[in-house]
Structure formats: structure tokens, C-alpha cells
Amino acid sequence: MTSPRSPAAAAARPARAAGSPRLRRLGLALVIPVVILVVWQLVGQRPGMAGVVPTPVMVARAWYDWIFADPGMGLNPYLGTWVSNVWYSTQRVAQGFAMAALLGIPLGLTIGWSRIASEMIDPLVQGLRPIPITAWLPFSIALFGIRDFGSIFLIFLGGFYPIVVNTTQGARDVDRNLVRAATMMGASPAQMLRRVVLPAAMPSIFTGLRIGLGIAWTAVIVSEMVAVKSGLGYVLWDAYYVGRMDIVLADMVSIGLMGFISDRLIVFVEKRVLVWRMLQNY
Template sequence: MTPPALHSSIDLVGGKPAAHQAPPASAPVAPRRRARPHPAWGLLVPALALAAVEGLVRAGAVPAHLLPPPSEIVATLAQLAHADLAWHVLASSLRVAAGYAVGALLGIAIGAAVGLNERIAALLDPTFQALRAVPSLAWVPLLLLWLGIDEAPKLVLIAIGAFFPVYMGAASGIAGVDRKLVEVGRMYRLGSVALARRVLLPAALPSLMTGLRNGLSLAWMFMVAAELIAASKGLGYLLSDGRETGRADIVLAAILLLALLGKFSDTLMRRLETRLLAWRDDLARAK
């Protein structure tokens, strides 16, 4: 008679003993990544808004002289393109590029000094925090008095707009670097330049890139403020000209161009950010 303890080790089909095996360990299941939305999703809201405006104006619910339909704005852009629209776009773009370059470089330099040195921070940061709250239009009369109505006040105003976000990004980014990383760099006897290049700058780069992107958007805003006051060409001049002549279609066409140029420049800056921060394993890359 077979002992009861052996029944569990006998194959009931073949009558042969079967070795005890531990249940196979389940392999770790990788988290399922959700499919990223197509970039065309970003066009859905503007397309619906434009279609709604077109329908409301065509139906007579909205006066056409106050809010021209998108089809009329496209026609206005076509007319301006045959005139001097390219020169207006080029003038505004060059002003933004020059003013942004100056403001960003100063913001990085002074922000880095404030972030690295507590004495410099105590000396300069309160003043910059106070000046940061001054509206853009408040600078215009002073700049016109000091620099006249040529290109200089426009470039200075754009540089002021770009300076403060970049300054904040650089100062907060460097001041927020983990102290353990700095101590490790000093253990490896890195000099000041090597420590800044290999430790401080990479650690502060996410905050700095955010400041650079915000500074670029403010540069476009301050450019409009500068050209609204005194300019004979540029998108801000088109806005002023449309207001004075009662042409809402020109005003909206200029606003549309500003939005497209701002989005294009921010896309370039975002691609640069993605490339420089390719080492970062953040939530956006995990999706």
C-alpha cells in the first residue's frame, strides 16, 4: 500500500513519481506606456475657435467691423504680404533678437553672480526684485527722454523685458544646486571653472532654460510696447496703424503674426532645451 505522503509525488496519468517544483516566479511587468497625443491635437482648440467666430459673424450675431471673420483676416494678410509685411516682420524679429541677446546674457551673468555669492545677492537682489515689478510701459517715457525715438530705446526696453526672467532662472537655479554635488566636486579637486562647468551649470540648467523661455516670450511683449510708442515699421506699428484707421482686420492680423512668431521661437527654444537636458529622466520622458 502506497503511503499517503507519496500520493502527492506520483503522476496519476503515467504512474511515475514527479519531482516537486516551485511555481515559476512571475517576471516583473513593465509599466505600460500610454501613447503620446499627436501634435495636431494642439490645433483643435484654435480651429474650433476660428470656426465659431466665422459662423457667428456670417450669421450676423457679431458685428463684422468689430470682429472680422478669419477669412477676412487671411485676405488682409495676403494684401499686406504683397506690400511691406515682410519688412514689418523682419524689423520686429531683429529687434527681439538683439534685445533678447543682450538681456539674456546680462541675466545669466548677474544671476550667476547672485546665486554664487551671498554678499552680491544681499547687495543686488532686493533692487532687482523691486524693479521686476515695474510695468513695461512705465519705462517708455524715461527711455524716450534719455535715448530719443530711434532704435536704442526699443532695444533697451526689450532687453529689460528679457533680463528679469533669465536673471531669476539663473539665480534660483544656481542657488538651488544640491550642496552634496558641490562637495563631491571639491573632493575631486575641481577648480572654480571646472566646478561651474561640470557641476553647477548642468544642475542649474533646467531652471535656467525655463528662465530663457520666459524671457523670450516677454521680449516679444516688450517689443510691442516699444513699437506702439514710436516706430515706423514693425508689428507694433501695424497694431497702432490699425487702431488709428479703425481697421480691426489689420489689428487681428498683427496679433496673429505675433502669436505665430512667438510660438515658433518658443518651439526652437524648447527643442534646444530638450537637447541640452537629454540626460534628465523626468516625468515627461516616462510617458
């Protein structure tokens, strides 16, 4: 039997101490969702509410069939189609968001670092930025038709502006002492941008990426309702049209889940890229 003072017991204590905060955070994170589910179940059980507000149990059953049921069973058009629709939406988000990041980060760095670029480009960006995604829908359909690229174009617009604005601010907030030091060491403008401005702006860039990705998921749902005939947005609108509110709510939960997972992926990359920032907190 292990003594409380043995090396094994001493090694176990830090492990338990490290695990305790994780369990505490998990418990705190589950409090509000559990309360929402309980209230939702009680409201959904009231007379006359079943067709308007399906209970969590009804939504979970519909979601299970949407994911796992055989598509050939019965007349339900949603059976077994969840994976394919999630894949369609995820592909569109990935393509549109990648385009937004590839264009938005260099443009934001240029606007934030160059006064001439700021005076030439920033007014245009700030003038176009307030136009909502829904306002671009008719233009997208007229230009691209009912095709995937119409949806990808709207996703690109949704992610582009937060990335540009945050990257611009990050480039403008670079510590001037770092700039002076690099200048004294003979850094060229290209080296300054690559070795000083870009690393200093990375926290703001990742903030823009996270915000832009959230808007990209909003844009894919809006675009799929009108501009294409597949994906989570299309299923959401189609299910509402035929009165399947259980599928509508399961779709909403699916969108939130995919948005959360993609956000955690960016946070994971951020922690690896900005490891120096994490070390400063110790």
C-alpha cells in the same frame, strides 16, 4: 504581396505605432483652435459686427494681401509689407533678448551662488522687477529718442528679469552632494561654477529663457507702438487708428506665430543641450 508575418510588415507596424501618437497630439492641438475659428466666424457674421469683429475669412484675405500683394498696387499702405515689418521686429527682439541672456545668466549664477552677491544685488533686482515695461517708455524715449535702441532697451528689460530670477533659483537648488564631491576632488571656485553649478542650473536657465522671450515679444509690440515707426507693433497701432481691424487681427496672429516659432527654437536647443536629462526619463 507582403504577408502580415513578413519582416517588411513587422517593420511597418512600429513605424505606424510611432506615427499614431504624433497624429493624436496634432488632432488634440487643433480641437480648440478650430472651435475658436467656428465661433469667431459665426459671431463675425452677425449684423453690425463686421466692422468690429472681422471674420476669419476677412482676416485671412487681409493677411494674404499684407504678405503677398504688390506694394505699388492701390492706396492700401499695408500691401506687401508683412515680411519687412516681421524682420524689423525679429531683429529688435533678437538683439534685446541676446543682451538680456548675456547679462542675465552670469548675474543670476553669481547671485544664486554667492551670498555676498545675493545680499548686494538681489534686493535691487527684486525692487526693479515689478516696474512694468510701459512705465519705462517715457524714460526710454527721453534717453534714446524715436530710435531702434529705445525699443531694444525695453525688450532687454522685458527678458532680463525672468532670466535672472530663474537662473538664480537654479543656482541655489544645486544638489549639495555634487558640491561636496567636487570640493573633495579639489575643484576651484571657478571650476565649481563652470563644471557643477552651471550644468545643474541649465533646466532653470532654459525656463527663464522661454519666459523672457515671451515677454520680449510683448515688449517689442509695446515699444514699436510709441518708440519707433516700423515693425508689427507700429502696424498694429496704425491699423487700429485707421479702423483696419482685419489688419489688427492679422497682426495679432502674426505676433503669436513668431512667438511660437522662437519658443520652439529654444526648446529645440534645450533638447540638444540637456540630452542627459532626456535620457533620465527612459
